[in-house]
Amino acid sequence: MEMPSPDPRIIAKKSRLVSLLQGVLPDEAVIHEPHETRAYECDALTAYKCPPLCVVLPGSTEEVAAVMRICHAEGVPVVPRGAGTSLAGGSLPTADSVVLGVSRLTDVLEADYRNRVIRVQTGRTNLSVTGAVEENDFFYAPDPSSQLACAIAGNIGMNSGGAHCLKYGVTTNNLLGVTMVLADGTVTQVGGAYMDAPGLDLLGVICGSEGQLGIVTEATLRILHKPEGARPVLMGFDSDEVAGECVSDIIKAGVLPVAIEFMDRPCIEATEDFAKAGYPMCEALLIVEVEGSPAEIDEQLAVILEIARRHDPVELRESKSPEESAAIWLGRKAAFGAMGQINDYMCLDGTIPVSALPLVLKRINELSRHYGLDVANVFHAGDGNMHPLILFDANKPGDLELCEAFGADILKLCVEVGGCLTGEHGVGIEKRDLMLDQYDPADLEAQMWVKDVFDPNWLLNPAKVFPLRVSAGRREASRAA
Amino acid sequence: MTPATEAELAEAVRSATAPLWIRGGGTRPVGNTAAEGAGTVLSTAGLSGVELYEPGALTLVVAAGTPLAEVERTLAAENQRLPFEPMDHRALLGTTGEPTIGGVAAANVSGPRRIQAGACRDSMIGLRFVDGQGQVLRNGGRVMKNVTGYDLVKLLAGSRGTLGVLTQVAFKVLPATAAQATVMIEGLSDASAVDAMCRALASPFEVSGAAHMPQGPDGTPLTLLRVEGFENSVKYRAGRLHEMLGALGPMRDEADPEASAALWKSVRDAEAFAGTPGDVWRLSVVPTEAAAIATRLGAGRLLYDWGGGLIWAELAPGTDLRARLGPFEGHATLVRASAETRKTLPVFQPEPAPLDRIAAGLRQRFDPRNLLNPGLMA
């Protein structure tokens, strides 16, 4: 992955920059010794690493603003960082950048049950937002699998999703307002505990902008009362095609499950070896979960089971108890861990129209033979967001490159059938250079207009999202200034 | 001008030298229209038709000029619907014509179900539009999970034609529900109605509409709570709401689906204000502050939707509601007023300076010649 060469003038003024930053932050909040900055050299896309010039961990919005004013005046790039769990290299530093981490901003500012919102500082982890309201039976709906570690900051940066988005939507559908520090240090509020924007919907474009428009320090999030209960069913089919049709028929019947998860044979096999969840050995497995009171659950499951039976399932397993529900979810939840046991893996994240599922799975298998690398599929079937896991051996020379080429082919396939390059992980550096496979240059230019307006000097997370050659002119102009 | 294709529309924008006033059905003339006059009306009515509909994937792609009624018919045939229940502005504004789906998207028009299913912008997953230079641009797509690059779909939703002319919109749609019921509480003060709505919305019973009419159909206060879903589930949840709120006042149910739907249509379209003489304001507020804000307004007529988060208020023509109210969390839009009033009072709530600068910057980029509905959102 190509990254722009660092600006030697910035590297040369490191000590001056460090002392300026120390002037506005407590000493321990400025990390600049090389052995310490190493901890920030990558995110969860660990194949790429680069220690930053220094790292700052401000403790308030005012401190963030002070840092931004300095970096703005000094022309230094800033890489915003939440918990660093991006799988796309979204928080990968450059050698001439200041990493601005919000990990010390973890307070709950207000939990307001009557208005069903919570205001938090964005360094707070996703799961601990729910944790803060759980005792009152509330929850924050978007639930990325990384929710124990990832921060609201990164969720907003990536517009993250989760297993339950079919019913509850992704981050952008649950975000009502932010406090944001602009590139020049101006602090501003966008939105609040109300339901729409007065003018242009700036919040809508801030969410998912991958740290390129400003530093989000506080967020107003929608919280919901927990459903009375939830229950899954598991069904096995002897072809992907039939499983795909079953998903489509369930949706057409007017039931809206909270989750429809899909696993293919390689994934089932690997998971069984690892977690022994007792899954049937078949070509495709679905886990469908519905919510409500016990009677409501029965009513919905009756519809779903009737549809499933029409598709000749090789297995149909209803849960009768919390233990049985847990057993149904066990394998799915262990899927990533199971893959990790077998090998190194790369997790892709394209979205396809649900109708294209059988075709896409067939083509992925062909590609797998072509590249000589195994692949397993586990994904959110209701919304078409696929997560093919390509297995490779990081210690074998050339395997990573082969795996990346295979991954790129899968993502191009997603685009070809009418889908997109990334459903929830974001572009970062990982998919940056594929953007022209999905968009025309003019479409990307329009996206860059937004960055031009928010961050005229292109100092925020500059080498991400847009293909390097597409953003080259702007980045160079910023450097010359 | 009514171009028949996207290419023709792009050419019309490219060759324009005077302002273009973008029209869908022309049923929602909200905005500062003082400058209208000079220039040409550019209609999207020629771009019509459903371009892709996959019920099993819950996706619909439709040309911007397609009548909303056609979209709703198409979806109903598969027992699906637009989740956000778009308002029809014709009764309120006294307009005629056919609302188009592009107009709904460009004004981010949402109805009572916004509290449960999100706003129009939340259902929008892709679009094509023509910018102020006449370029055809694209963002998002036809799948419901997509974070590939910046979300210009949200930015364009509600931009009212000032950043680009929408030519095609893709939506995530939802199954229509088999049954609905409206639980009604009689005689509540505004404050206790808001309180009741907040409690209902903070329950697990999936309330899909929460509105309060200080003057209901028979002139006395009526609070409405809607539940939708499978038949037994609707009965169950309506029953639980009765248990929760029964102590507040006399309650009854509207279980007849048509009568229930009619009630929600009247809320959705703010029908209580149709043909009345005053200015009509729409306020987006923090629900628990709604009753206190409404008191400060001294409005002649009021309607609460979104559990209190949305207030419709009628004031004497020319009243500066914002001055009367002072600062509050939220914003107020002057939806209906004479051209005179619209010259003196901004239609949209003025924003803090940094956001104003950003909005101006975006307009300058997307429409550098300032030709698309110029000044409409100023």
Ligand SMILES: Cc1cc2nc3c(=O)[nH]c(=O)nc-3n(C[C@H](O)[C@H](O)[C@H](O)COP(=O)(O)OP(=O)(O)OC[C@H]3O[C@@H](n4cnc5c(N)ncnc54)[C@H](O)[C@@H]3O)c2cc1C
């Ligand atoms: C095992 C595993 C499972 C995962 N499962 C899911 C999943 O189910 N769904 C899903 O959507 N993702 C998933 N992810 C990806 C990742 O967890 C999400 O992208 C997450 O939201 C990143 O949050 P973070 O706090 O770690 O952000 P970081 O990685 O630190 O940053 C992410 C992006 O946000 C920007 N950013 C960070 N902080 C700010 C700020 N304060 N202001 C502005 N921009 C900022 C960064 O610059 C970067 O571009 C998974 C990752 C792992 C490792």
